[in-house]
C-alpha cells in the first residue's frame with residue numbers, strides 16, 4: 001500500500017477507480033480525465049450499465065488507458081457528515097476492492113473519492129480510505145495505490161499511512 005502524487009489516468013495497474021456520478025455517463029474532475037484518456041468506448045460500455053448507486057461499484061474495461069480496467073464507484077456528496085457519508089465512503093472502497101478480488105486483479109489505484117466536487121473534507125476522507133483499505137488487505141492481499149492529485153493531498157495520505165504502520 002502506498003500513496004503517490006500524480007494523474008491516475010497514467011497508472012499501469014490492473015484497475016483504476018473512477019470517482020463517478022450515479023449516471024456513470026461522465027462528469028468533471030477525475031471522471032472527465034478518465035473518459036478523455038480511455039476514449040469513447042468507455043462511455044459506450046458505461047451506457048450499458050444502468051447507473052450506479054452511492055457506495056456501490058461497477059467494472060468496465062480500460063480501453064485506451066494503461067490500466068486494464070476501470071472500477072466506477074459513486075462517492076457520497078458531503079452534507080456536513082450527518083447523512084451517513086462516512087459509511088457510504090467506506091462502502092465505495094470496500095465494493096471497489098470486492099470487484100478487484102472477484103475479477104482476480106492484483107493491483108488497484110484509488111483517487112481521493114468525494115474530495116473534489118463532492119466536497120468531502122480531505123483529512124476525514126483520507127482517514128476512511130486508509131483505514132478501510134488496511135482492514136481489507138489483511139484478508140485479501142492487494143497492491144493498493146492512493147493516487148493524490150496535489151502535494152497537499154499526498155502529505156495528508158502519507159501522514160495517515162504512517163499512523164497505520
Ligand code: ADP
Nearest residue numbers: 007008019029030033112114115116117118149
Ligand atoms: P468527486 O465528485 O467524487 O468529489 P472529483 O473528481 O471532483 O470527484 O475529485 C476527486 C479527487 O480526484 C480530488 O482529490 C481531485 O483533485 C482528484 N483528481 C482530479 N483529477 C485527477 C486525476 N487525473 N488523477 C487523480 N486524481 C484526480
